[in-house]
Amino acid sequence: MASFFRTYRLDGDKRVDGVFAMAFIHNGQYFLTHISIYADGMIDCWGLVDFSTFKEKVRSGWVVTQIPEGANVSVSFLAMFKAKEASCFIEPEDFILEVADEIERLNGRSTTDARCLEAWKTYEKEPLPQNIEILRSAYEAVPKHNRRFILGDMDSKDFPIRSVLYPKEMEELRETILKKQRIPLERWWQFWKRK
Numbered sequence: 001m002a003s004f005f006r007t008y009r010l011d012g013d014k015r016v017d018g019v020f021a022m023a024f025i026h027n028g029q030y031f032l033t034h035i036s037i038y039a040d041g042m043i044d045c046w047g048l049v050d051f052s053t054f055k056e057k058v059r060s061g062w063v064v065t066q067i068p069e070g071a072n073v074s075v076s077f078l079a080m081f082k083a084k085e086a087s088c089f090i091e092p093e094d095f096i097l098e099v100a101d102e103i104e105r106l107n108g109r110s111t112t113d114a115r116c117l118e119a120w121k122t123y124e125k126e127p128l129p130q131n132i133e134i135l136r137s138a139y140e141a142v143p144k145h146n147r148r149f150i151l152g153d154m155d156s157k158d159f160p161i162r163s164v165l166y167p168k169e170m171e172e173l174r175e176t177i178l179k180k181q182r183i184p185l186e187r188w189w190q191f192w193k194r195k
Helices: 051-060 092-106 112-125 129-141 159-165 167-181 185-193
Strands: 005-011 014-027 029-038 042-044 048-050 072-075 079-082
Touching: 005 029, 014 092, 029 092, 042 051, 048 051, 051 092, 092 112, 112 129, 112 159, 129 159, 159 167
Parallel strands: 029 072
Antiparallel strands: 005 014, 014 029, 029 042, 042 048, 072 079
């Protein structure tokens, strides 16, 4: 999950709690900045906007999660540089999903990762085909960059969930790992089957 930090704003006399994440504002060059997300669904991305307008700003390229090669990047009054070989991990649409999740979290409502974890627990109790489809739908609703942390174990990268949903891909991955590491098949499979 992206790093979110607590913040708030005042709306008259009322305090509105929020969190902020880092992203870029593309205003000629790319400015690394806080994107503040508030419980009332408002987002500050160099201007306070509602969630619908925020989505438009992401899709129009005003709020950016990926910078192109050679882009001029400004980090407030700290530094300015040209991007070279930048690795960016969050797709724009996934950033929108994550901001929506944070609004839900701020309001004490279920998020995509929480719903996916519930679907996983249901599948573990009853591994029925319909529960696999419910799990698949819940898993694919989670922003892609967060799909490795549903079970709370960064090391397993949600392998148990992915092995149920995508058995062919996981088998290919297993074969690739076996070839690279030359681990005996039985030992490798026992490692991943542990709970």
